[in-house]
Each structure stands twice: as structure tokens, then as C-alpha cells.
Amino acid sequence: MESIINRINQQKFWSFHGGVHPPxxxxxxxxxxxKPLSLPEQLIIPLQQHIGRQGDLLVQVxxxxxxxxxxxxxxxxxxxxxxxxxxGTITAIKHSVIAHPSGxxxxxxxxxxxxxxxxxxxxxxxxxxTLTNQEIVxxxxxxGISGMGGAGFPTHIKVDTKPDINFLIINAAECEPYITADDLLMCEHSESIVDGIKILNKLLNPAFILIGIEDNKPKAIEALKKATAGIEKIHVCVVPTEYPAGGEKQLIQILTGKEIKSGTLPIKEGIIMQNVATCYAISEAILHDTPLIQRVVTVTGQALEKPQNVWALLGTPVHYLLSQxxxxxxxxxxxxxxxxxxxxxxxxxxxxxxxIKTTNCILAPSYKEMPSAFEGNSAEVECIRCGQCADVCPTNLLPQELQWSAKAKDYPQLxxxxxxxxxxxxxxxxxCPxxxxxVQYYRIAKAEIRQQQQQELKAExxxxxxxxxxxRLEKEKRARELKHKKAAEARKAAMNKATPEATEAKSAVAAALARVKAKKAANQKSPSSSAISAPVETTENQDNKKAQVAAAIARAKAKKQAKPAPEIDAKENAKVEPSNTDSKKAKIAAAVAKAKAKKSQEKAPIQGQEQNQEQTDSLSLADKKANAIAKAKAKALAKKQASSNNDSSTASDLTIASTAESEPAIDEKDAKKAAVIAKAKAKALAKKNKESNTDNKVSEKNTVNVEPRKVQNTSETSTINDTNNISDKDAKKAAIIAKAKAKALAKKKLATQSVSEEKTMHEQEKGAK
Amino acid sequence: MTLLIAILVFGLIAALFGALLGYASIRFKVDADPIVEQIDAILPQTQCGQCGYPGCKPYAQAVADGEAINKCAPGGEDTIKKIADLMGVEAEPLDESHEKDNRPKVAFIIEEDCIGCTKCIQACPVDAILGAAKQMHTIIADECTGCDLCVAPCPVDCIEMRVVPETTQNWLWDLNSIPVQQID
Structure with missing residues (x-):
């Protein structure tokens, strides 16, 4: 530390590796x-002018x-x-080309x-x-101050109180050719700059403040020395001109001899660096409450008649600067x-x-001055491995090696x-000869490496x-299984309880099973007679009321099987339903009868059709719609009750019940639509239920396969018919619903197919055994 | 006697080393096949299933078991090359059954068409879709891996895959900037 200050006092500095001396x-x-500029007609202010993120808009067009x-x-x-x-007035807020190499x-x-x-x-x-540090920050x-040297890092983050700052370095080197913006600013506003430095001193309280300035700016050095005379903490350090002495790490090395380790920030060594223009902006902001709205821009190049530094408002289009x-x-x-x-x-x-905030120079060169800028990059020839690049690299890298790897996209090597x-x-x-x-190769490689890192993060x-x-899915599945198991156990327990109801239910189930078995046997013996015997048998075995119910449902089912037109049997069902809600037994019997009837109907469709004819006669056309709704409702209810006995109580049942219930109160159009929907739903459910009720017979497969197709057709065609006279919006909605349903059905069909196929296979296996 | 001593000594040595090896095999046991983890780390983790496996890990396992290495469409040539290096096999061109266009994409829900069926939510392998039954859904673009899996289940076809736009944040440099020239 002492030696550093000694050397600074003697104006003896270190140097960094490499460096070049361009004209x-x-x-x-x-x-x-x-030169102060007259106001342009229009300003274009990008929301983001620095590294980081853009703020939220406060204004409107x-x-x-x-x-x-x-x-x-x-x-x-x-x-x-x-x-x-x-x-002025904001005329637009839109995307526009900004000062970025990508365009x-x-x-x-x-x-x-x-x-x-x-x-x-x-x-x-x-x-x-009078201000506290927090207030200043x-x-x-x-x-809106961000670093004005080039990168544009938000200044308030950099100056927010950090402990133990040894050196605050003010970067006034301005090493790049052509640019004189900081030079002129120091000449004309050295007092303000020193005010800014004093504010930074208050914030950071560093041990020493060093102003690093290249020796090609004698006027600026003079002005700064004059402005800082009497302030012991501030040292104006005049360093030899060499590019890139203004680089952060390079200037630190020149002034203090310390090398900042790769991948770390200077703050680790207790060093903070600020640009002179930033100091000026800070003093303006604190003392005059002037936000960062303008900056000095060097407009230069031999294509210009009057190259000059100008005070440019942020947002001034470049062509305006050039024309001035x-x-x-x-x-x-x-x-x-x-x-x-x-x-x-x-x-x-x-x-x-x-x-924008980081624009320090606009350069319009003539052809003589910079032919390569006119010609693109065609001048590139093969590397001759001369090694000059490694000699001049200020960060001790191996540019030639880097180039090979960058061209080969070998990122780990890079x-x-x-x-x-x-x-x-x-x-x-x-x-490079x-x-x-x-540099372009490195920039591409850097961007790609950065993107790759982001992708890796995203993949992670x-x-x-x-x-x-x-x-989560695993957990949910386990929970569901547990629930089902518990429910099954509860059911079993209820069945085994010695209450009269339970026994009754049990015996009914047993009876039903026995009947089914007997039926099966009969079917095998005389398939032709089974169609008639099915309803007859049931009536013989049951008491009167039950039998009636069962028969009615069976008939309804049979009809549906025979003919897809779904409106017909609704009346029957609707009538039957109320009488049948009281008895659990009746329910089970009905379900079994349904299954039976369906099976037999498959074998004797002609008879079913006859039955149909009889009943359809009695129905008037006007009733049909209402009946359809009622039917759907009744079915859904029956299903619900049945499923409480069965195991198949699912969410879909509930939805259907509720939709069916909510529908009928509406006007005709809606009723029609609702009927169609209810129909489709009821059918889908009926199918599902049949599946669970009937034993695994191979013949079942055919029905199941055929049915969804039918349902799909009816729901689609009828929706289309309906939509003709409904308004556009409704039509769209209905179409979407129908489409969704059709899709669901198609999927279900596939599922059932595979299930029944499995069943057949099982049977075959059993048979083989 | 000498013979006995020799047998005894060698027997002891054998027992000692046997015990040592036995201990080492328990102490330094490798649980899973490390190659699977390494392949999984190379894969892009879109969980898209385009390889025919339900996720990246299963495909990594399959590759370790001898499956073709050229089935990862989102990873493209780079991933194939890396897996080839890792497995010590020849790199192959990408399976032809995949689309050629593997620019990064994100799913986008056309919200006015969404009916709130939750089908896409169930399909999303990374939970990047937000929504509830009968409520409009939307994609969390930052979490979307662009795997395509939500497009097919949508009953109203309101999901489309959009190419991620180029911004100044993700722009890759091209050679349009100026090279420096000696000025006289």
C-alpha cells in the first residue's frame, strides 16, 4: 500500500502486457x-439503454x-x-431499431x-x-445513471455502500482513437466532475482516489489538477498513452500493479472504478436534480465537414447529429x-x-480513411501463425489458439x-497481418457459450x-389406490353386517348372479329362443312390481340397440323411474335385466324392431325433445344409483347428472341442443355401464365397438342440424363441445377395444389350460 | 515344513486381499450405472418423447442398453456428437423420421379458443401450463421446453408452437461489425 502511494507520488506506474498504439x-x-445542439423534431428513446433490464412504462401515447x-x-x-x-408529446410507443450491433x-x-x-x-x-448515503444512492x-464508459452497468449498484474501499479509480484514460468526449468534458466541466468525485468519496469513503488519465490530454490534465488542488486524497495520475489503457483491469494494473483474478470483480481487491462522465452525471443529478438526459458525443470522421463534440440529448437520431x-x-x-x-x-x-446512455462516439469515416469498413470482411486470409496477436493481448490470452477453437466451435477448449x-x-x-x-470470432463464440449455459440451466x-x-403423479396414484381399497373394504363390511337390509341385498345379488348363469346355460343350449325367454324368465322369478320395471328397462334397452334413433323409448323410462327409486333390489335386477336384454337383442334384432314400432306410434313429435331430456336425466340418475352399488362412481357421472338437470329450463333452441348433448353423454355412459355389468363375453366386444361410432354420428349430425337455426356464437360453442365429445368417445372406444381384446385373450388362455 | 509355511503364508495373503477386495466392493459400491447419468446430462431434458421413450432419462437408459443414439430431435447434431464421444461410437445423422426444423420453440395457447378442458395440462411433462377446469389456460413460456406434447391432446386445436423470437438478449453475433484497419 505504502509503496503503491510512493510510486504514484513519483508518477512511476506499472504497465500491462501487450497493448498497441493506433493512430x-x-x-x-x-x-x-x-457544441450545444438545437432541438431535433423527434426523439426516439429506447426503454433499455444499459446492461440489465428495462423498467416499466409510466406514460401512454x-x-x-x-x-x-x-x-x-x-x-x-x-x-x-x-x-x-x-x-413534448409522446406520439408512439413501438419497436424500433436500436443502437445494437444486431440491428x-x-x-x-x-x-x-x-x-x-x-x-x-x-x-x-x-x-x-445534508443528504444521507441512502438518499444519494x-x-x-x-x-437513471448507468456507467457511461461503455458497458453501461447501473451506477447505483456499484456505489451502494461497500466496506473497505482502498482505491476509487476515476477512469479518464479514454484510450480509443478518435474519441475526445471525456477529454472535452474534463476541460470544460472539471469543477462538476470533482463535485461528483466528492459525492462518490462520501458514499464509498475510499483510502485513495486516483484519476487515471492518458498523457495525450494536456489541457484536461491541467484543468483537473487545478480543480483538485488542495484535496489530498485525490491524485491525478498521468499514464502513458497506450491502447487499451482505459480497460478496467488494465487501468487498475497500471495504477496499482494489482492484477484482478480471472472471473472476479475489482471490488474483491477493494477497488472501484467509475468513468469521468459518470462522475459528471452524478454531480448533475445530486446538486442540480438533473437526470441523465444528455451526454457528450464525439461526432467525427473524415466524411464530415465539421467534426465536433456535441451535447446530444438521449434519443437524438444519429442522422440528425451527422447533419449538424x-x-x-x-x-x-x-x-x-x-x-x-x-x-x-x-x-x-x-x-x-x-x-443512448453508452454512446460516446459516432464515426463516419471516408473511404481513404477506413476502406475495410466499406468492403466488408473480404480481406481475411489464412493465419500465418506469426504470434503478434499474443504479443499485444492485454489479458495475456492466446488469440491464435482461441481463433482455432472458436472456428471449430470447441467450447470446452475455449x-x-x-x-x-x-x-x-x-x-x-x-x-493481424x-x-x-x-474479435468477431470471439464475440460469436462468447454469445454461443452464453446461450449454451442458459440452455443447460433450462434443461436442469x-x-x-x-x-x-x-x-406427484406417483403419489396421487397411490392415494387413489388406497382410497379405492378403503371404499371396497367398507362396502364389504357393510355387506357382511347382519342387518336385514344387507342380507336382502346379498341374496338379491346372489339371485341375480344365479339367473345370469342359468341364462347363459340356456343361451348356449338354444340361442334362437333366448330372445323371447329373457324377459319372460325375469317375470317368472320376481314379484310383480320388480318384474315390470325390469321388463320396461329391458325393452327400452333393446330398442336402443336395434335402432340408434334415441328419442323413442324415453317415455317408458321416465314413467318407470319414479316407482323404482325406493328399492335397491329393483335397481340391481334392472341392471341385470338390461344386460340380458341387450345380449339377447343382439341375437334377435328383428324382434326388437317390432317392439319399437309399437311404442313409437304412441309418441307425438312435440314430446320428443322433452322426452329426450327426461330420458337422459333419468338415465343419469339410475346410473348414479347403480354405481353406488357398483364400483364405478366417477366424476363424469356427476357432471352428466348435473348438466342434464340444469338444461331443461331453457327455451326451445337450447333444449334441443341440450337434448343432443345429453343423449350423447347418456349413451357414452350406458356403454360404460354395460361393460361393467355384463360378464366378459366375447360377443360383447362387437356391441361396444359399434356403439361409439353410432353415438359419434348422432351427436355430430344432430348438432349440425341444430346449428343451422342458431346464432353463430352458439353454433361455435356447440361445435366445440361436440368435437371434444367425439374425440373423447373415439379414445374411449379404443380403450374398450383393447380391454375386450384382453378379455378375449384371457378367455383363450383359460380355454387352453 | 517349508511347504506348510509357504501354503500358510500365501493362504494368509490371499485371505487378506480377499477381505480387502470384499470390503472395497461394499464400501465403494456404485448404485446406478453412471453412464446413464452422463447421457442424461447431455440430453436436452425437453421430456418430449420424440425418441419413443417417455422422457429423457428412459432414453438415456435405452442408449446405455444399446439403443440408437440419433433419436433425440431437440438435441440435434450436437447432442448426437456428444453421446457418440461419450459412448465411443460413430456419430450418426439424426433419425430421418424427425422434423428437420429444430429451432427453439415454445407452445402458445390461443386463449379465446381455449375451452378449459385441462387435457394439455395433463400432457405437459414439466407442468408449464397453468389453468383449471373450465378456466382459460396459458403457457408459462419460461418453463416450456417446446416438446410439442400438448398440441395433440387439445380438442379445439388452440395450441400452436411458435419459434422463439430473436432479441438483443439471445442474439448471436455475426460478422457485420467493422474490422480495424491501419489508418495513415
Whole structure:
């Protein structure tokens, strides 16, 4: 520490590895004062002008805003707000090409200038000592200040109190050719800059403040020395001119001899660096309550008649700056415009892009000056392995090796070669005798590595979510199984209880089973007679009421089997239903009878049709709709009751019951629609139920396979018929519902098919045994 | 006597090493096949099932058991190359049954058409769809892996796959910037 200060006092500094001495070209602009510009007609203000995130919009199209009024609000610590650079009306908020090498569009605010330049109300502060550090940091954040040297890191994060700062380094090196913005700012506003440094001193309380400045700016050095005279903490350190002495790590090495380890920040060594222009912006923000709305931009290049530094409002289109400096684009070729310096800048896709917080230079070179900018990258030839790039690399990398790996997309190797330490300075490309645009290869590789890392992170997250989901599904499945098991046990217990009801139920089930068996035997003996015997048998064995119910249901079922037109048997069912709600036994019998009837009906469809005819006669057309609804309802109810005996109580039953119930109160159109829906649903359920009721007979397979198709057809065709006279919206809704249902049915069909196939296979196996 | 001593000594040594090996096999036991984990780490974890397996891990297991390495469509050539390196086999071109276009995509629900059937929610392998029965659903774009699995179950075809737009955040540099030239 002592030795460092001794050396600084003697103005003896360290040096960094490599470095180049490109022609400075600063004389184009460094003799002229900073020119204030007249207001342009329109400003384009990108919401994001720095590294990090963009803030939330505070204004709308059509709003009139005053100079210095915030346009966005920062909610994220990495977001800084942007402000209206002058008063005017917002005409649009839309995507527009921004100052980015990609030429991509980002959200921008278009401000039509009213030339009044009316300020928003400001509260200047005369004494910094009255403010607490928190207040200062908040003011810096609210003023929208981000690093103005190049990267644009939000300043308020960098200055937010950190312990034990040894060195605060003010970067005034400005090492890149052509650029003189900081130079002129120091010449003209050294007092304000020193005020800013004092504020930073209050915030960070460093042991020493070093201003690093290259020796090619004698006027600025003079001005700074004058402004800092009498302040012992501040040392103006004049360093030899060499590119890239203004790089953060390079300047630290020059001034303190310390090398910042790869992958760490200077704060680890107790060092913080700020740009001079940032210091100026801080002093403006704190003392004059002026947010960051303008900056010094060097507009230079030999294609301009009057290259000069200008005070440019943020959002000023580049073509306006160029026209103010005598840009003549009448030549044969379109002059390329470069934002930033010749070493690290990028050519602009169009000249309508706006100036942003990090724009320090607009360069319009002539052909003689920079032919490569006109010709693209055709000059590249093979690497001759001269090694000059490694000699000039300020970060001690091996540019040639990096180049091979970057071209081969060998990212692990690039990481091994510490590509991430490359500062994009372009020194290697500058000395390359083969004109290889080395930096571009590194930039591509860096972007791809970054993307790959993001993808890896995303994959990691997706994997975690997938695993979590799998676990959850497993858990749910186990819970469901447990529930079913418990329910089954409860049922068993209820059955085994010695209550009269239970015994009755049991005996009824046993009787039903016996009947089914007997039926089966009879069927096998004389299949032709079974159709008639089915209903007859049941009536013989049961008491009167029960028999009637069973017969009625059986008939209804048979009809449905024979003929898909579903309206017919509703009357029967509806009549039967109320009488049958009291007895559990009757329910079971009915279910069994249903199954039987269906089976027999398959074998004798003709008879069923005869029965149909008889009943349809008695029905008038007008009743049909209402009947259909009633039928669906009744069926759903019956199903519900049956399923409480069975095991198949599912959510779908409930939905159907409820939809069926809710439907009938509506007008005709709706009723019609509802009927169709109910029909389709009831059918689907009936099918499901049959499946569970009948034993696993191979013949069943056919019915099941045929039915869904029928259902699908009816539901589709009838919906289409209906929709003809309904309004558009309803039609759409109905169509969607029908479609969804049809899909579901088709799927169910597939499932049943596979189930029945399985069953057949089982039977075959059994037979084989 | 000498013979006996020799037998005894060698027997002891054998027993000692046997015990040592036995202990090591228990102490340093490897639970799962590490190659499966390594392959799984290479796979893109979209859980899309385009390989014919229900997720990336099952495919990793299958590859370890000798399945073809060129079935991961989202991973593309890069993933195939990495697996080939890992397994010490030749890299093959991507299975031709897959689409050629493997730009990153995310699913998008056309919300006015959504009927709230929850079918896509059940299909999503990474729980990236938010919604409830009869409520409009939406995709959490950040969590979506672009696997395509929610598109088929939608009864009203209101889900489509959209290519992730290029922004300044995910832009990959191209060579349109200026190279530096000596200026006289």
C-alpha cells in the first residue's frame, strides 16, 4: 500500500502486457468546444439503454411530458429509469431499431419535441452533507445513471455502500482513437466532475482516489489538477498513452500493479472504478436534480465537414447529429456509420438509431480513411501463425489458439483458454497481418457459450420439474389406490353386517348372479329362443312390481340397440323411474335385466324392431325433445344409483347428472341442443355401464365397438342440424363441445377395444389350460 | 515344513486381499450405472418423447442398453456428437423420421379458443401450463421446453408452437461489425 502511494507520488506506474498504439486521430475534434445542439423534431428513446433490464412504462401515447420527467419506473435493482430529454408529446410507443450491433428492434418511446423545453419541477441541493448515503444512492438510481464508459452497468449498484474501499479509480484514460468526449468534458466541466468525485468519496469513503488519465490530454490534465488542488486524497495520475489503457483491469494494473483474478470483480481487491462522465452525471443529478438526459458525443470522421463534440440529448437520431456536423452522403457509396470507436464499435444498420446512455462516439469515416469498413470482411486470409496477436493481448490470452477453437466451435477448449477474460479490445485484430477479424470470432463464440449455459440451466430446471411431476403423479396414484381399497373394504363390511337390509341385498345379488348363469346355460343350449325367454324368465322369478320395471328397462334397452334413433323409448323410462327409486333390489335386477336384454337383442334384432314400432306410434313429435331430456336425466340418475352399488362412481357421472338437470329450463333452441348433448353423454355412459355389468363375453366386444361410432354420428349430425337455426356464437360453442365429445368417445372406444381384446385373450388362455 | 509355511503364508495373503477386495466392493459400491447419468446430462431434458421413450432419462437408459443414439430431435447434431464421444461410437445423422426444423420453440395457447378442458395440462411433462377446469389456460413460456406434447391432446386445436423470437438478449453475433484497419 505504502509503496503503491510512493510510486504514484513519483508518477512511476506499472504497465500491462501487450497493448498497441493506433493512430489517435483525436485532433479532429479535441481543439473545438462542445457544441450545444438545437432541438431535433423527434426523439426516439429506447426503454433499455444499459446492461440489465428495462423498467416499466409510466406514460401512454398522447401524453405530454416535461423535460426530465421519468418515462419508466425501475422495479428491478438492475433496471434504471429513462427520462424525457425535453418537453413534448409522446406520439408512439413501438419497436424500433436500436443502437445494437444486431440491428434488432426494441421497445422505444417516440417523443415529438414541442421546442418549449419546459423543465419538470426540480429541487436542487446545495449541500451534499445534508443528504444521507441512502438518499444519494436513491437519487442516483432515480436519475437513471448507468456507467457511461461503455458497458453501461447501473451506477447505483456499484456505489451502494461497500466496506473497505482502498482505491476509487476515476477512469479518464479514454484510450480509443478518435474519441475526445471525456477529454472535452474534463476541460470544460472539471469543477462538476470533482463535485461528483466528492459525492462518490462520501458514499464509498475510499483510502485513495486516483484519476487515471492518458498523457495525450494536456489541457484536461491541467484543468483537473487545478480543480483538485488542495484535496489530498485525490491524485491525478498521468499514464502513458497506450491502447487499451482505459480497460478496467488494465487501468487498475497500471495504477496499482494489482492484477484482478480471472472471473472476479475489482471490488474483491477493494477497488472501484467509475468513468469521468459518470462522475459528471452524478454531480448533475445530486446538486442540480438533473437526470441523465444528455451526454457528450464525439461526432467525427473524415466524411464530415465539421467534426465536433456535441451535447446530444438521449434519443437524438444519429442522422440528425451527422447533419449538424456537415455530413455529406452524396458520394457514390453509402458511407458506413460506426457507433463507438474504431476498435470496439459496430457499424449501424440504419442512421435512424438513437443516441443512448453508452454512446460516446459516432464515426463516419471516408473511404481513404477506413476502406475495410466499406468492403466488408473480404480481406481475411489464412493465419500465418506469426504470434503478434499474443504479443499485444492485454489479458495475456492466446488469440491464435482461441481463433482455432472458436472456428471449430470447441467450447470446452475455449473455456480452458479463458475466453471469458477477453475484453473485446480488438488489439489482436488490429495487428493481424492476415486481417482476421479475431474479435468477431470471439464475440460469436462468447454469445454461443452464453446461450449454451442458459440452455443447460433450462434443461436442469426442466429435469427438476419433470422429476417433481413424476413424483406427484406417483403419489396421487397411490392415494387413489388406497382410497379405492378403503371404499371396497367398507362396502364389504357393510355387506357382511347382519342387518336385514344387507342380507336382502346379498341374496338379491346372489339371485341375480344365479339367473345370469342359468341364462347363459340356456343361451348356449338354444340361442334362437333366448330372445323371447329373457324377459319372460325375469317375470317368472320376481314379484310383480320388480318384474315390470325390469321388463320396461329391458325393452327400452333393446330398442336402443336395434335402432340408434334415441328419442323413442324415453317415455317408458321416465314413467318407470319414479316407482323404482325406493328399492335397491329393483335397481340391481334392472341392471341385470338390461344386460340380458341387450345380449339377447343382439341375437334377435328383428324382434326388437317390432317392439319399437309399437311404442313409437304412441309418441307425438312435440314430446320428443322433452322426452329426450327426461330420458337422459333419468338415465343419469339410475346410473348414479347403480354405481353406488357398483364400483364405478366417477366424476363424469356427476357432471352428466348435473348438466342434464340444469338444461331443461331453457327455451326451445337450447333444449334441443341440450337434448343432443345429453343423449350423447347418456349413451357414452350406458356403454360404460354395460361393460361393467355384463360378464366378459366375447360377443360383447362387437356391441361396444359399434356403439361409439353410432353415438359419434348422432351427436355430430344432430348438432349440425341444430346449428343451422342458431346464432353463430352458439353454433361455435356447440361445435366445440361436440368435437371434444367425439374425440373423447373415439379414445374411449379404443380403450374398450383393447380391454375386450384382453378379455378375449384371457378367455383363450383359460380355454387352453 | 517349508511347504506348510509357504501354503500358510500365501493362504494368509490371499485371505487378506480377499477381505480387502470384499470390503472395497461394499464400501465403494456404485448404485446406478453412471453412464446413464452422463447421457442424461447431455440430453436436452425437453421430456418430449420424440425418441419413443417417455422422457429423457428412459432414453438415456435405452442408449446405455444399446439403443440408437440419433433419436433425440431437440438435441440435434450436437447432442448426437456428444453421446457418440461419450459412448465411443460413430456419430450418426439424426433419425430421418424427425422434423428437420429444430429451432427453439415454445407452445402458445390461443386463449379465446381455449375451452378449459385441462387435457394439455395433463400432457405437459414439466407442468408449464397453468389453468383449471373450465378456466382459460396459458403457457408459462419460461418453463416450456417446446416438446410439442400438448398440441395433440387439445380438442379445439388452440395450441400452436411458435419459434422463439430473436432479441438483443439471445442474439448471436455475426460478422457485420467493422474490422480495424491501419489508418495513415
Amino acid at each position: 489517435e486521430q483525436k485532433t479532429l475534434t479535441n481543439q473545438k468546444p462542445i 398522447g401524453d405530454h411530458v416535461l423535460k426530465g420527467q421519468p418515462l419508466t419506473k425501475s422495479t428491478n435493482p438492475m433496471a434504471v429509469p429513462v427520462h424525457a430529454p425535453t418537453s 434488432l428492434s426494441e421497445l422505444c418511446i417516440f417523443l415529438n419535441v414541442d421546442h418549449q423545453d419546459t423543465w419538470v419541477e426540480r429541487t436542487p441541493c446545495n449541500d451534499v452533507a 436513491k437519487k442516483i438510481a432515480d436519475a 456536423c456537415g455530413f455529406d452522403n452524396q458520394g457514390m457509396e453509402k458511407t458506413p456509420v460506426i457507433m463507438g470507436g474504431p476498435m470496439m464499435g459496430f457499424s449501424l444498420p440504419t442512421d435512424t438509431v438513437p443516441v 473455456n480452458k483458454l479463458n475466453l471469458s477474460d477477453c475484453i473485446d479490445c480488438g488489439a489482436c485484430a488490429y495487428v 492476415s486481417h482476421i477479424p479475431l 430446471k426442466a429435469k427438476a420439474r419433470f422429476e417433481a411431476r413424476k413424483q
